[in-house]
Amino acid sequence: MAEELSFPTGIGTSDADQIRLLGQDLAADLMGKVGFGELAFWLVAGRRPSPGETRVFEAVLVALADHGFTPTAIAARVTYASAPESLQGALAAGLLGGGSRFLGVTEDTGRFLHDTLNNSDISDVEDLATHAVATAKGRIPGLGHPVHKVQDPRTPVLIAIAKEEGFYGPHLRLFEAIGRVHPAILGKTLPLNGAGVCGAALADLGLPVDMLRGFALLARAAGLLGHLAEERRTGLGLEIYRTVDRNAAYVAGKD
Template structure:
């Protein structure tokens, strides 16, 4: 990234004047407000074009699928932050979003890059995708890396969200190379990793969205946007039925202390 003066100081997302607001070449009040859904608007903002009916349906489906998942770390962090600063919902939302990483909320992006890497390797090495996947998995296993998009601590026999998203992609004719690869990888995992790992929602989301034409670089934005809606719901509930300090209290009770004893040599 160049620091300082930029050679091309432009943005193609929006502009405005005294009489209009332009979003990706469309006038906001005339062309968008009351005419498009927020899902379609999100697609427009990210890609610069309006989605097809199938793209819109798949994006809407994955946003619904990943929005809420109970008292996961991001929701707990947000609720405890609001308990400490009840006048700063934006800070509490930010606290939840800041936890979006490779383990929580970021696995969709990791799986998308994993699938894209295998398809690129298949092309470069002139291999069938399944063989390229087998090589990639073996290298990951040797490096002791997890397989993104597979396995779930609760849904051991199959993630119902993933099953529905993949079925929907097939119903709408969207399923393509990424969905096919995702499903080919699943039976390869036991022979390399020594255990079965079913496809989870973080595997289904990138597969169906990449096949639907959503950009790889924007995949992480899908769970971030979806989970923001859930965070707001949790924070509204926290304001009415607070549990933030209860969560913090249970955390303190659950963790033992193993530091120097009171009155020990460091006293």
């Protein structure tokens, strides 16, 4: 007798008459009753978020949705200009650029804060922040921004929302402390950037730190889709290509 195959999942299943998602009837229990951000949190955390958690989480998604002509947006636009029949390819091109300088900072910061909190017996947050900055190897994630040199406008707003909803936890406290102590150690003052504060806020919501980049990509997918919709109307990607191509300067290689 052949062995019966089984592939367990707690996400979703469907049959001829019904779609089940997270143990709920998708059509009867979720559609029109659950927001997309709330559902995204639920899918990853395996539990339905409270209204306060949903507000903080959706504020993060809004904060990360778009930041202008970043490399991710340019990659999406130029790819769409090259292959307008492949919207999915253009969207994917933009998402693939989410790394250590753009988008990935959310996860990098959350992980840095999480590791600092869990690998030290220093209880005072100022002392812990000082130790973290002084012993960090390389760039400290969440510090600095290529455009916002004094203050990232997203940072104080998200911190305020987290405090209002009762989710200002150890990661955000440590992140703010790093903002206070680093000038004396590094000899310069850098702003706490929006991607970093998003990582701290997500970690304080109890979401796994190794999944935080996924939330940044989820948010940026909406922004990229907006860029592609605009690209359809303006054709700016072709102009970006022509500008670079016309100004390319050939440099002969060495023998």
